[in-house]
Each structure stands twice: as structure tokens, then as C-alpha cells.
Amino acid sequence: MTRNSKETHLLFLLTVGLFSWLIPGGGYFLLKEKKRAIIIFSAITLTFCTGLYIGSIGVIDPVGSKFPYAGQLISSPVVAIIGYHTSGGGYNVYGKPREIGQLYTGLAGMLNLLCIINAIYLAHLRRTKTTGV
Amino acid sequence: MTKLTIFIMATFTSPENIGTDPKSMLWLLPLTTAVAIVYKATKLQTITWKNFIKEVITLLGSIAVFLIITALVLYAFAWFTTE
Numbered sequence: 001m002t003r004n005s006k007e008t009h010l011l012f013l014l015t016v017g018l019f020s021w022l023i024p025g026g027g028y029f030l031l032k033e034k035k036r037a038i039i040i041f042s043a044i045t046l047t048f049c050t051g052l053y054i055g056s057i058g059v060i061d062p063v064g065s066k067f068p069y070a071g072q073l074i075s076s077p078v079v080a081i082i083g084y085h086t087s088g089g090g091y092n093v094y095g096k097p098r099e100i101g102q103l104y105t106g107l108a109g110m111l112n113l114l115c116i117i118n119a120i121y122l123a124h125l126r127r128t129k130t131t132g133v
Numbered sequence: 134m135t136k137l138t139i140f141i142m143a144t145f146t147s148p149e150n151i152g153t154d155p156k157s158m159l160w161l162l163p164l165t166t167a168v169a170i171v172y173k174a175t176k177l178q179t180i181t182w183k184n185f186i187k188e189v190i191t192l193l194g195s196i197a198v199f200l201i202i203t204a205l206v207l208y209a210f211a212w213f214t215t216e
Contacts, residue, residue, distance in 0.1 A: 035180045036174050036175075036180055039170065039171075039174040039180070039185075040171055040174050040175075043167050043170040043171050043174070044167075044171065046167070047163075047164070047167040050163060052145050053144060053145060053149065054148065054149050054151065054160070055148050055149075056145060056146055056147050056148040057145055057146060058148065091146060093148045095151075095153075096151040096152065096153055096157060097148035097149055097150075097151050098148070100151060100157070100160050101148070103164065104164060107164060107167065107168070108167075111167065111168065111171040114171065114172070114175060115171065115175060118175040
């Protein structure tokens with residue numbers, strides 16, 4: 001693999017990863033795996049929205065719960081926008097709804113991390129299969 | 134904005150009322166389903182609906198059984214140590 005093609009390959013992998021983060025399943029969509037992309041998008045978005053429904057948008061708390069917020073942020077950049085609005089403390093939530101809401105939204109992020117890594121790996125495999133390097 | 138849109142948005146600004154009773158553990162089921170769906174969507178080489186649903190149900194069942202067994206073991210352990 002020449003240096004130029006290596007750079008192009010790296011850029012493609014980065015694009016796949018970025019798309020996967022921007023929209024869950026977006027990386028698979030780039031790889032023309034439409035069925036897989038739709039399933040992943042639906043499952044992750046639904047899990048995330050269920051978390052928000054159970055615990056309200058207050059479960060996204062960049063000030064009070066930084067560790068869960070880091071996990072939630074992996075699911076989509078939308079989390080940062082919601083976090084910006086909730087950081088003022090106007091949507092406080094406590095107890096079981098907070099716990100379950102954070103569990104759902106955090107898990108949505110972790111599942112998206114799995115998909116990001118898998119999409120990048122799939123993109124890399126396809127490239128190496130076609131180029132043979 | 135329509136009334137429906139405002140109503141939908143409002144449901145996301147106040148938390149649901151969930152108790153601390155054993156029934157609240159049922160909230161784990163949709164979570165387990167999401168894990169099974171996403172995991173199988175990443176692992177299967179080719180996705181055909183029939184095969185995909187079968188694989189998801191199998192994984193969901195095995196996770197649920199494992200959770201139940203773990204809960205029973207922990208419950209028995211707690212019972213033996215406190216009685």
C-alpha cells in the first residue's frame with residue numbers, strides 16, 4: 001500500500017467512524033449495509049429515547065454526573081446539545097427514574113461505541129480484501 | 134407548534150414515576166432486547182429477517198435465563214447469610 005493510498009484509507013476509516021457517531025448506524029450506511037444500518041439506528045435511538053422518556057432530559061447531566069455523561073455522549077452529538085440545556089440545573093431528577101434513565105442512555109452510548117468500532121473494522125476488512133494488503 | 138408536538142416534548146421534561154419494588158426490575162427487559170438486537174446486527178454476516186429474529190430471541194432468552202439464575206443465587210446467598 002503506497003503512502004497516499006494509506007492516507008486515503010485512514011481518512012475513509014475516520015469518515016466511517018465519524019458518521020457512526022453522528023448518526024447511529026451511519027457508518028454501515030456508508031458501507032452500503034442498509035439493513036444493518038436501519039436496525040442499529042432504530043435500536044439505539046429507541047433505547048436512548050426510552051431513557052429520556054423514563055428519566056426526562058435531566059438524566060443528561062454534564063455537571064453532576066460526568067462519568068455517565070461521557071458514556072451518553074458516545075451515542076450522538078445531540079447529547080451535547082441536550083447537555084448544554086440541562087447543565088443549568090433546571091431539570092433535576094432523582095432516585096429510580098434517574099438511575100434507569102442513565103442506564104438506558106448510557107447503554108445506548110456503549111452500544112453505539114460497539115457499532116463504531118465494528119463499522120471501522122468492517123471498512124478496514126473490505127479495503128484489505130479488495131487491495132490484498 | 135402543534136399541541137401534539139408540545140405534548141410529546143413535555144413528556145421528555147418530567148420523569149416517570151417508578152417505584153423501588155421488584156416490578157421495576159422489568160425495565161431490564163427492553164434494555165436486554167436492545168443489547169441482543171445491536172449485538173446480533175453487528176455479528177451476523179448476512180441479515181435475513183427470519184434468521185435475525187431467531188438469533189435475537191435465542192440471545193435474549195439466554196441473557197434472561199442467566200439474569201434469573203444470578204438473581205436466584207444472590208437471593209439464596211442473602212437468605213443463608215441473614216437467616
